[in-house]
Amino acid sequence: xxxxxxxxxxxxxISPQKTSDSSRFLDDPLYFEANRLTCLDxxxxxxxxxxxxxxxxxxxxxxxxxxxxxxxxxxxxxxxGEIIPNAIITGTGLGCIEDTEKFLASMIRNNEEFLTPTxxxxxxxxxxAGQIALLLGCHGYNFTFVHRGISFxxxxxxxxxxxxxxxxxxxxxxxxxxxxxxxxxxxSRLGFWKRKPVSTERLLSDNQRGAIAGEGAAFFFLGNxxxxxxxxxxxxxxTFLKPGSGSEVIDRLHTFLLSHSLTTDHIDLVVLGLNGDxxxxxxxxQVAGAVFRRKALAWFKHLCGEYHTASSFGMWLAAxxxxxxxxxxxxxxxxxxxxxxxxxxxxxxxxNVLIYNxxxxxxHAFILLTKD
Amino acid sequence: MTAHVCITGIGITCAAGNNxxxxxxxxxxxxxxxxxxxxxxxxxxxxxxxxEVKMTTEALLEATGHSGARNFTRTSLLGMKAxxxxxxxxxxxxxSRHRTGLISATTVGGMDRSEHFYAAYLAxxxxxxxxxxxxxxxxxxxxxxxxxxxxxxxxxxxxxxCSSSVNALMFGANLIRSGQLGxxxxxxxxxxxxxxxxxxxxxxxxxxxxxxxFDEHRAGLMLGEGAAYLVLEPEEIALKExxxxxxxxxxxxxANDAYHQTASSPEGxxxxxxxxxxxxxxxxxxxxxxxxNVHGTGTQNNDLSEGMAxxxxxxxxxxxxxxxxxxxxxxxxxxxxxxxxxxILAIRHQVVFGNxxxxxxxxxLNIQPVIHAQPAKIQHVLSNSFGFGGNNSSVILSKVVGHGxxxx
Numbered sequence: 001x002x003x004x005x006x007x008x009x010x011x012x013x014i015s016p017q018k019t020s021d022s023s024r025f026l027d028d029p030l031y032f033e034a035n036r037l038t039c040l041d042x043x044x045x046x047x048x049x050x051x052x053x054x055x056x057x058x059x060x061x062x063x064x065x066x067x068x069x070x071x072x073x074x075x076x077x078x079x080x081g082e083i084i085p086n087a088i089i090t091g092t093g094l095g096c097i098e099d100t101e102k103f104l105a106s107m108i109r110n111n112e113e114f115l116t117p118t119x120x121x122x123x124x125x126x127x128x129a130g131q132i133a134l135l136l137g138c139h140g141y142n143f144t145f146v147h148r149g150i151s152f153x154x155x156x157x158x159x160x161x162x163x164x165x166x167x168x169x170x171x172x173x174x175x176x177x178x179x180x181x182x183x184x185x186x187x188s189r190l191g192f193w194k195r196k197p198v199s200t201e202r203l204l205s206d207n208q209r210g211a212i213a214g215e216g217a218a219f220f221f222l223g224n225x226x227x228x229x230x231x232x233x234x235x236x237x238x239t240f241l242k243p244g245s246g247s248e249v250i251d252r253l254h255t256f257l258l259s260h261s262l263t264t265d266h267i268d269l270v271v272l273g274l275n276g277d278x279x280x281x282x283x284x285x286q287v288a289g290a291v292f293r294r295k296a297l298a299w300f301k302h303l304c305g306e307y308h309t310a311s312s313f314g315m316w317l318a319a320x321x322x323x324x325x326x327x328x329x330x331x332x333x334x335x336x337x338x339x340x341x342x343x344x345x346x347x348x349x350x351x352n353v354l355i356y357n358x359x360x361x362x363x364h365a366f367i368l369l370t371k372d
Numbered sequence: 373m374t375a376h377v378c379i380t381g382i383g384i385t386c387a388a389g390n391n392x393x394x395x396x397x398x399x400x401x402x403x404x405x406x407x408x409x410x411x412x413x414x415x416x417x418x419x420x421x422x423x424e425v426k427m428t429t430e431a432l433l434e435a436t437g438h439s440g441a442r443n444f445t446r447t448s449l450l451g452m453k454a455x456x457x458x459x460x461x462x463x464x465x466x467x468s469r470h471r472t473g474l475i476s477a478t479t480v481g482g483m484d485r486s487e488h489f490y491a492a493y494l495a496x497x498x499x500x501x502x503x504x505x506x507x508x509x510x511x512x513x514x515x516x517x518x519x520x521x522x523x524x525x526x527x528x529x530x531x532x533x534c535s536s537s538v539n540a541l542m543f544g545a546n547l548i549r550s551g552q553l554g555x556x557x558x559x560x561x562x563x564x565x566x567x568x569x570x571x572x573x574x575x576x577x578x579x580x581x582x583x584x585x586f587d588e589h590r591a592g593l594m595l596g597e598g599a600a601y602l603v604l605e606p607e608e609i610a611l612k613e614x615x616x617x618x619x620x621x622x623x624x625x626x627a628n629d630a631y632h633q634t635a636s637s638p639e640g641x642x643x644x645x646x647x648x649x650x651x652x653x654x655x656x657x658x659x660x661x662x663x664x665n666v667h668g669t670g671t672q673n674n675d676l677s678e679g680m681a682x683x684x685x686x687x688x689x690x691x692x693x694x695x696x697x698x699x700x701x702x703x704x705x706x707x708x709x710x711x712x713x714x715x716i717l718a719i720r721h722q723v724v725f726g727n728x729x730x731x732x733x734x735x736x737l738n739i740q741p742v743i744h745a746q747p748a749k750i751q752h753v754l755s756n757s758f759g760f761g762g763n764n765s766s767v768i769l770s771k772v773v774g775h776g777x778x779x780x
Binding site: 088094095103104107108111112113120121123124125126127134138140141142143145147148154157158164165185241242363 | 415526543550573
């Protein structure tokens with residue numbers, strides 16, 4: 001599908017963990033007694049002009065700051081003084097829900113009178129991508145995907161395709177989602193979240209239905225050239241809707257890997273999107289049990305929670321693991337219930353990493369990263 | 373990356389018509405879709421005209437074979453109806469014969485129902501019917517349409533404000549060109565909502581007279597609703613399946629104005645870049661464009677910056693142009709696809725459509741739109757769609773020459 005190799009040359013991750021400093025790699029994981037996780041404040045004033053911070057909704061701040069961290073990180077390997085990307089491509093499941101709620105609430109409470117436009121203006125799903133373009137003065141390709149659990153993967157697909165074809169040399173690609181008190185309450189009523197707080201460290205031992213809510217903004221600077229600072233090569237992405245069974249997932253996985261001349265034997269680390277909901281985690285157990293025995297397994301949603309673009313945290317984890325050739329203890333799935341027992345692979349190089357994530361067993365995605 | 377992208381099917385449901393044939397008739401007979409608000413209670417009823425689809429939600433349920441079902445948003449139903457028409461018009465009987473995708477666009481998704489939920493929820497967080505909120509997110513309508521058509525291989529949703537569905541078309545065309553898909557249905561859908569009506573009203577850009585694009589006295593847009601979809605296939609498959617290619621996608625461009633979150637730059641930099649990129653990709657010169665279906669919302673800001681950008685590209689040889697939003701209203705996330713379908717109708721019927729509401733030329737520009745439908749020789753049409761967030765996109769659609777067995 002692609003003619004050029006595509007590399008991750010920079011990243012920026014704002015999450016409920018101390019990830020905004022790219023020199024650290026989950027060396028001090030934070031655990032909570034919670035069913036909702038919120039992003040740590042990275043010190044927004046370092047990234048966004050003060051007068052703008054005040055007006056911006058939280059997801060916009062998160063997205064803009066993560067993109068700045070990413071571009072600054074990418075600068076290290078570029079030898080340039082500044083990076084203006086060829087394209088800005090974002091994914092978000094629910095977009096700017098805080099502003100959407102604000103405008104809805106004032107419209108309803110004031111019976112459509114005396115409304116101000118700010119929250120309406122900021123409610124559109126493309127606000128984060130638009131604000132990044134505005135702050136950078138970037139006139140290039142600008143795009144926002146909004147498809148539930150594959151919003152981020154759709155953005156990756158687009159970037160891979162256009163860098164691969166030579167239409168773009170590079171692209172800033174990210175996933176952003178926020179959780180608000182109202183969205184949490186409404187999605188709780190829909191049965192998305194666990195009713196009672198749980199210890200996030202022991203999330204997989206909790207039997208309550210539902211996941212823990214989370215949020216984040218993770219950006220990646222993708223380019224067609226390897227630099228001194230490259231994290232990994234983004235080899236491929238595949239998404240599909242509503243597989244009929246675990247075996248369909250496995251079939252699609254084999255086909256996906258084969259299209260990259262790989263088999264499951266070649267995968268050194270599998271990053272799974274387990275979220276602690278016993279119902280939707282079952283499919284990971286089926287797939288891992290069938291094809292990922294004796295592999296290093298990792299997970300991350302106990303650290304960032306579940307949200308539509310959570311796989312962007314997963315890709316951050318995978319890219320960092322390849323670059324640093326280590327899997328943080330906090331993410332390792334050792335002796336997790338129902339999953340294959342992990343073997344000690346501490347000394348094995350991490351070359352090929354597969355991320356398998358699904359959202360409520362509806363939107364499924366594979367992302368493949370390799371060392372070179 | 374060289375597969376020619378053919379458009380082999382089109383479908384539309386908008387204020388100007390419930391399907392392609394009705395929409396074409398309205399455009400030729402110059403019948404506007406303008407009406408009073410009937411879909412929901414609002415203080416703006418009788419004050420601000422809109423362009424509603426002339427089908428009740430019950431009628432849409434029946435038309436899509438879901439009579440009595442309670443779990444569909446109007447956005448989904450509009451999309452299902454138009455997408456089905458597109459697939460049927462292409463003559464596709466077996467949707468999974470080639471690797472097939474659906475790229476759908478929307479700006480507010482299921483807001484037509486979630487705003488009702490939210491009113492009850494605000495009064496009491498334990499209240500509000502959950503069936504009214506489950507379809508809130510933008511992907512809901514897309515997955516409903518995918519299920520209606522039987523598509524599972526590649527399904528995603530685009531939301532870039534008012535340029536959304538041109539971007540869906542672009543992304544879909546790239547997936548065809550790169551060989552990732554053998555067929556893709558692209559388009560967009562948006563239902564009228566109190567949320568958007570009030571949103572645009574706070575910006576004071578809803579014209580109480582309906583819209584008057586490119587008129588000196590224009591005072592804003594006319595909010596519409598609707599859906600439109602196009603079937604894209606690589607030429608090789610279109611030929612093999614003996615499809616009739618209605619038009620080909622010659623070029624497209626996406627750029628960001630990077631000027632202001634909602635306002636366009638006075639000189640229309642983003643618009644200029646989007647049109648320039650589309651022209652460059654098509655290999656056409658500006659002189660080869662026979663008709664421009666402009667974004668032309670009727671707001672002070674859009675028409676000025678779009679007009680400036682057009683004059684910059686076409687100089688003193690601006691081709692016939694018109695905004696068809698006086699017929700369809702501004703259908704937001706569906707607008708780009710609605711106007712792509714209208715552009716194909718212009719090519720198929722060799723006609724330039726009129727521009728409702730125009731009487732006085734703008735003093736800043738030396739161009740004016742075509743007022744009434746008129747026959748024209750049309751080989752290439754440029755269609756523009758611009759939106760909040762600085763998102764500007766243009767597409768060039770062309771008459772088929774020598775493609776497809778049944779064609780021309």
